[in-house]
Amino acid sequence: MTYDITTKTAPAMPKIGKGMEILKLLLPQLSKDMQETIAPLLFDSLASHMSETEFMYPDLTWKEICGMITGIVTRSAGGKGQLQRLVEAIMRVARQHDEMQLQKLVEWQKTVKSKGANKEKPVRPDVSFWFPPADVTNAAFIQNAMACEQDNGHTQYYNLPEVEMADRMCGGHRQVTQTIRNVYDKQRAGALRATAEGVTGNPVLRVNMNISCTPGEARSFFKRDLFNGTLGRIAFSYKASGNRDGRIPRQGKYDEAFLAKLDEYIVRLQACKGRFIVKPLNNLADKLAADMAALADLTDDDTLWDLSKRSIVNAWKKGCVLYILNGQTWTRSMGEFVEWLVYYDLWSKNQIFGDLLKNGDTSVAEAQKSGPKNMLSDLPDTFNEAQLEALRMSLDKPKDGTKRQLRVWTARGFITHSAQTGLYTKTKEYLGVAN
The missing domain is CATH 1.10.10 (Arc Repressor Mutant, subunit A)
Structure with a gap:
């Protein structure tokens, strides 16, 4: 086991070495204190550019690189907003696509309003949004999922600056768990819905998502969903309060040279089609499973063991994205990073929910004292x-x-x-x- 997740100190991110050029490009745009915390969240938006692509997991099932949900958890004004700038850069192509789709919709609405009551109304155009607004309603979420399914199974990407926005998207807090389950497992929406225009479809949910919140918000929002699989399906990235150094963190400039280089990687993801087996990554997943079993035995913690299974899948998917971005070549540095992602996710959950996972209900400080212990x-x-x-x-x-x-x-x-x-x-x- 490479990292100790039972301490208050976060597992240190490994050196960004060979094959990690995408992170060498992206991370310097963030202030140094946020690079480690935001690094795990970059892959959800990157992977949304991939469609018609599958990878074989070690259990011999084929998985699309969607269903990726990563939450960043830190104090208010702790730097979470830096993710938004980087996401906007990564999703520039999607923004341009969505603007054209929106214009189609606006023109259609104008035409509908201009027609008299007895005149035939034009058919609503087929439009799909790849980067929908964070305040999307549940009806719009399902409708867009239908459109994306017809659009070569394109993945929707959402960046939710507040965790409560998930309630609106899912149709209420009680539906959040089921929606997360369907998103993670790439299932259908779960039910047919009746509208004024008739019964809507039941689309496959291909969604990637980032969620930002404070520790208190995370504990309150997920308090009732700790043992039903919801927590395991979300990878968490936690940043504890730092020192008051009195310095304003410096961010990148996002100049034309940076954007041009980033676009080269986006094109590589968009061009990726077909089925792939990444043997070194699958071997690493097998090793991590053995390591997690050993860690669970050292701590005698079944909850840790259960959470670790999906932590490995979450990190493995991000490894698949790295593989494509690196020209379908695997390196040792990529493996070290994927391994770190697993431990960092489990450490983060420990810090935020440790006491709640033991059926307690106290402060975040108490959570950090109550996680798995070697x-x-x-x-x-x-x-x-x-x-x-x-x-x-x-x-x-x-x-x-x-x-x-x-x-x-x-x-x-x-x-x-x-x-x-x-x-x-x-x-x-x-x-x-x-x-």
Whole structure:
């Protein structure tokens, strides 16, 4: 395991090396204090330029690179707004497309209004918006999903500056969970809807989305959806409060040279069609699954294990985007970045929801104290069963799980047992990883 997610310190983003030229281009447009936090959110908008493209996941299923939802969580005035500028640059082609589509709609509406009551009205033009407004209504969201499905299965991209906007888009807070599930799993909208013009369709939801909110808003909004799969389907990027250094952060200039270079990458994504198998990325996903199982055993935390499964899928999809942007070539640096994305997502969830995941309900500060804990690291290098039992009880874990945990740790090679002394000793392999 490369990172420790049980501390208050965020896993440090690895060096942006070979094959990561897209991030070398984009990240300098952000202030230095926000580069690590916003980096995971850039792929949702980038991937919305891909259509008619699938990648094989290690479970042998084919996945489109949609259903990507990433939330940025930091304090008010913490720098979340920098994402908007970068997204607008990434989505410039979509903006131009949407402006032409809107003009078609405006002209149609003018024609409809100019016709008398007894005159035949013109048929509404087929229009689809790739980058709809954040305050979209549920009816417009579904209607546009239908249009995008007809438009070669194009992905809608949304950037929600407030998490509450999801209620309006989904048709109410009770529908948010189902919509997120359908978006993540690329399912249909879920129900036919009756309108004045008849019954609408039930389109496949191809959507990517970024959501911005404060820690308190995130906890309040998702409080009732912690254990139904909603939390796992969203990747989170959390930034804790920093020092008051009294300096105004510097951002990029977004000049013509930058935009021209960015457009080269967008064209590469738009041109990507067909099916791909990225073996090094799939091997990494398998390795991460094994690492997450080991981490869950060290912490004896089933919730962490459940969350990690979708964290791997979320990071894997972003790895697929990197693969295409790098000319369909994989590098070690790309793998290190994808691995970091998994740990950073889990660390972020820990910091925001840790206590709630243990059925508590306190402050963010308490959440940061209540996440998964590596119990083996809190024991001496040589210890006995009673010490682990006492530690488990102090963490509100059942006493009768002690023997099983010792068996798991032994089987994984974390510890060895001396039948003569009855003591357990941490192995050199474990100590090497832990250090």
